[in-house]
Amino acid sequence: MPVRIGVVVFPGSNCDRDTLHALDLAGAEPIALWHEHTSLDGVAAVILPGGFAYGDYLRAGVIARFSPVMRAVEAFAAEGGLVLGICNGFQVLAEAGLVPGALLRNRGLRFLGRDVHIAAERLDTPFTHALAAAGRPLRMPIAHGEGCYYADDARLDALEADGRVLFRYVDGAGERAAETDRVANPNGSLRAIAGVRNAAGNVAGLMPHPERASEALLGSDDGFPIIRSLVDSAARAAAGQRPHELAGAR
Amino acid sequence: MSSHRFAVNVTPKPGILDPQGRAVEGSLNHLGIEGVRSVRVGRRVELTVEATDEAAARDVVEKLASELLANPLIEAYAIEAIGAVA
Numbered sequence: 001m002p003v004r005i006g007v008v009v010f011p012g013s014n015c016d017r018d019t020l021h022a023l024d025l026a027g028a029e030p031i032a033l034w035h036e037h038t039s040l041d042g043v044a045a046v047i048l049p050g051g052f053a054y055g056d057y058l059r060a061g062v063i064a065r066f067s068p069v070m071r072a073v074e075a076f077a078a079e080g081g082l083v084l085g086i087c088n089g090f091q092v093l094a095e096a097g098l099v100p101g102a103l104l105r106n107r108g109l110r111f112l113g114r115d116v117h118i119a120a121e122r123l124d125t126p127f128t129h130a131l132a133a134a135g136r137p138l139r140m141p142i143a144h145g146e147g148c149y150y151a152d153d154a155r156l157d158a159l160e161a162d163g164r165v166l167f168r169y170v171d172g173a174g175e176r177a178a179e180t181d182r183v184a185n186p187n188g189s190l191r192a193i194a195g196v197r198n199a200a201g202n203v204a205g206l207m208p209h210p211e212r213a214s215e216a217l218l219g220s221d222d223g224f225p226i227i228r229s230l231v232d233s234a235a236r237a238a239a240g241q242r243p244h245e246l247a248g249a250r
Numbered sequence: 251m252s253s254h255r256f257a258v259n260v261t262p263k264p265g266i267l268d269p270q271g272r273a274v275e276g277s278l279n280h281l282g283i284e285g286v287r288s289v290r291v292g293r294r295v296e297l298t299v300e301a302t303d304e305a306a307a308r309d310v311v312e313k314l315a316s317e318l319l320a321n322p323l324i325e326a327y328a329i330e331a332i333g334a335v336a
Contacts, residue, residue, distance in 0.1 A: 059321060066318070095321065102323045109269050148267065150324060188267075 002029040003235040006043035008073070008089075010035045010064045015050035015086065015211060022211040022224070023047070026231040035067040045082035045234035046073055048089025050143065050209055060103065060146045061091030070096060082126055082234055083203045087144055090195070090205030099198050099205045100159060101151035103144075107188030111145040115220070116186060118167045118194045118208055119174055125197065126233035127166060127204045130225040137174045138222035140213035142186065147207040149189035149196075156191055167195035167206050254299050254307035257330045260320045261292035295319055296332065304331065 005028045009016045016032060023030035031041060035053075040046060053064035064070065070092070077083050077098055085093035093099045106112055117137040120128040131138070151159065159165050169177040169185040169192040177184030177192040185192045187207070195206030210223025236242065262268045270291035278286050301307035311329050320327040 058319070062318065062321070102321055104267055104324065105269055107267065107269050109273060150266070 002027055003044045003231060003238050004029045004031060004042060005045045005047065005231065005234055006031050006033040006040055007047050007049055008033045008035060008069055009049075010051065010053035010067065010092075012053045012055055013049050013051035013088070015088075015209065018209075018214075019047050019049045019086070019211045022214040022227045023231065025214060026224070026228045028231045028234070033069055035064070035069045037069045038072055040069075040072050040076055043234075044238040045084070045230055046076060047230070048073070048083070048085040048092050048205075049211070050087030050089060053088055053092060056088075056146075059095065061088060061093075061095040064088075064092045065095040074098065077198075077203050080200065080202050080237075082230060082237060084127060084230055085203075085205035086211065087142075087147075087207055087209055090207055091146065093203060093205045098203045099196050100155060100164070101149055101193075101196060103146045103207070104148040104150045105146050106144070106148055106186070108182060108186070111143075112147070112186050113143040114141065114186070115139050116142050116194075116208055117170050117172055117174075117184065118206070119170045119176075120167055121165050122163060125166065125201060125204070125229075127197070127226060127229050130229040130232060132225070135170075135174055137170050137172055138210075138213075139220045140208045140210055140223040142208050144187070144207055147187040147189065149187075149191075149193040149207070151190065156193075159193075159196060160191070162199070164197050164199070165191070165193055165195075166197050166204055167208075168192040169194050251300050251302060252304075252307075254301060254304050255332045256297055256299065256307070256311045257332050258295045258297070258311060258315045258319050258327055259292060259330065260295070260315075260325050260327045261290050263324060263326050266324050292325070 197204040210226040213220040213223035
């Protein structure tokens with residue numbers, strides 16, 4: 001039986017349908033969860049999709065953070081449920097304190113919509129285990145105005161020491177991008193961080209859009225293994241097994 | 251109950267990248283203005299609170315400033331009373 005995975009729909013979400021479609025391709029039973037829902041309808045994992053929830057007013061993600069569905073997502077995450085935030089969804093998770101750090105205005109001040117390369121730091125996570133190799137460049141789009149990953153130096157050191165950096169911006173050859181490299185690291189993220197996870201390892205966020213690179217028709221399917229990882233891990237969780245290497249995060 | 255008007259000034263914390271501030275600073279040359287530095291761009295939110303007295307009203311503002319208006323990781327805030335409202 002396909003595993004049920006929820007995609008939260010905030011007013012202003014615009015990648016919810018793409019995400020539902022990618023989940024369908026990956027063999028899941030995707031369902032949309034309206035932002036006023038107070039229950040998650042028995043899903044085995046949740047994705048917070050990209051978009052401009054509540055118009056990104058005040059700060060990207062902050063108004064969405066206080067919506068009724070987020071109370072349910074927070075409770076789900078606290079029990080070890082798998083949660084992935086993509087782009088605006090990552091911003092919501094960061095504002096909610098479910099993943100570390102903050103997303104600042106892009107250093108160049110411009111909204112950026114184009115392809116980038118990222119590479120996974122590790123494969124022993126519920127979000128990356130279906131990727132072919134760590135460090136291999138994956139091409140997928142970004143579309144954001146506030147994507148510059150920020151945390152103070154002490155926290156960045158701790159994230160790296162604990163293996164909580166999931167993805168970094170790299171060049172086409174897989175070399176880690178410098179903070180000043182506006183081609184490979186266009187938003188200027190500190191230490192080229194494109195995605196992180198929480199301490200328990202069950203909540204992750206990234207700025208690029210794997211769901212928009214989930215089939216060859218879209219120009220790249222490099223993002224699809226990230227979706228498949230989540231679906232497979234959710235299926236394991238639903239069957240009462242440990243999701244892939246959740247304990248991988250120390 | 252009485253009405254109390256406040257402003258909450260939210261600014262990027264020291265050391266936080268502020269590309270907007272830098273862009274404003276960069277534009278000053280074009281205006282022929284010299285001697286201005288450390289430009290930081292933030293936001294100001296004005297609001298009216300109904301409460302028993304000013305102290306109680308300030309407590310409400312403190313809570314909403316710290317939980318909603320500012321992200322404590324990256325922003326500082328200052329609360330300013332801007333007078334009672336009739």
